[in-house]
Amino acid sequence: MSELPQYIESVAKLVDHMIDRYFVNTVGELNKASAYLLTAGGKRLRPAVVLLAADAVRKGSSEDILPAALALEVTHTFTLIHDDIMDDDKLRRGVPTVHTKWDMPTGILAGDVLCARAFEFICQSKANEEAKIRAVLMLARACADICEGQHKDMSFEHRNDVDEYEYMAMVREKTGVLYGAAAGIGGVLGGGSAQQVKALYNFGLNTGVAFQIQDDLIDLLAPPEKSGKDRASDLREGKQTLIMIKAREKGLDLSKYRRDLSNADIEAAIQELTAAGVIDEVKKIAADLVADSNKHLAVLPPSKERQLLMDVGEFFVTRSY
């Protein structure tokens, strides 16, 4: 039995503690809006990857780079707040989105504040200065790539001919690079060699793509009381997910589900997709990505942390919410 759930929980406690310290009990509406989604839960997976990556390349104390772990969670939250504005989503983590609870300008600004503060937190880690500069560069590059991925994702909305190759390129940017940066930043701040940092980055990148594919499966398969999200919204909106793309390849027409869907409608869609082998095929793509990404970790010395990183990948594609 993996120690991963326990490990993730312990990281979440550390991160929550830092969020309390830096974001809660601050004055002013904008600070409240910035803190709001950060304190509304979240599994703190990216911080866990930062700390595991650091500890996989050194004997050190995770405390030194806790601020960098926080930086990754803060960056993730910034992108969620802005994405929710662009997609006009009303619900996130079971609570109203920032621009719904406040307004659009406050949502833009709350995201901007978090983006800036993420760079501040990277710099507050205890590591050598050159490593911190490399970490800032990795985070900056990841943020720019995420924007490009989100822009591609939105451009897909006007199309119904997106292929697997385009989808994978988009997901690498939208979700992969932030996990890549999480593992790479942990590696560089932990004093890893260039080869180790690169391996960790690639591990994170592939694992992050698998994470997003699983997320798309969860959108369809998980009950909303578990996911905290509006179920089957991808199906209703005709979103170009890997599920849709594979369905189209197999000649299924899912356009009939582009409307308000009852639970029975959703069950019918799941049955249709399962019968055609779409669900299994999509699950296999995610599982293969994880298997492949674990190969990157072979350059690291065997350790408990390396094993836990591999468990992260496994967890990503087996989680049900």
Add this chain to the structure above:
Amino acid sequence: MSELPQYIESVAKLVDHMIDRYFVNTVGELNKASAYLLTAGGKRLRPAVVLLAADAVRKGSSEDILPAALALEVTHTFTLIHDDIMDDDKLRRGVPTVHTKWDMPTGILAGDVLCARAFEFICQSKANEEAKIRAVLMLARACADICEGQHKDMSFEHRNDVDEYEYMAMVREKTGVLYGAAAGIGGVLGGGSAQQVKALYNFGLNTGVAFQIQDDLIDLLAPPEKSGKDRASDLREGKQTLIMIKAREKGLDLSKYRRDLSNADIEAAIQELTAAGVIDEVKKIAADLVADSNKHLAVLPPSKERQLLMDVGEFFVTRSY
């Protein structure tokens, strides 16, 4: 006669060259949207302040920190793109705003990309690593403060009782801190002492506030073919500028101008404000700020660059567009 105009022009050329290199001829709509406002002009004043501040504390080559100078221009542009969305402004530098030319999501993302890339550019300067970390921290802090300032500015829209103290606090954040960061980052990357960096930061902060006050004057006084902006929009929208606050202190009621304004209406408003002494009083506040901020520069050794920094302040409050 000050060499400042010539100096600013030479910096603008260097910055424009870097913008061409990093932002023009890139692929994809989002990159085009990110480059768009950057290439639509702009006086490149913040980059000039970065380079002057660096050269005022050392004998060095400005080329080393050109990327940091670009970072400040990129940060400024990021805030303009997002502000234009929040205020739903249609025109900037004489061209349609990013969210008008593309759409709101592309505007949000274009700003986000620029925000991230600014941190990348700071790191690409040639300076010691510790100085670069301090520069990243200063830029991050400035970005968060700018958001707070913009949020305050928007909250003023629902009020007609903002006082001078509140206005000054807002403008320090919204405009002052980025000039503070420009001068401080130049100072720290140029190898200045802690005392020099602090003095440069305070110089920039006060000068930036003066700049904004002058900007408010220009909104009212400058013909739109010069400013590239929608003239007297502050008056029409009842914006709480220092002009409005001083007018209210003197018992003038400007609410009659909260409507579509002809050129004759604007002239009448200017006459009313001039006769009551509002325009002169506001100009004096800006001029006093510049005089005060130049005192901070006394800790620097006398040099051509120190004089040019003082000229920057003078230019800020005498420019007419």
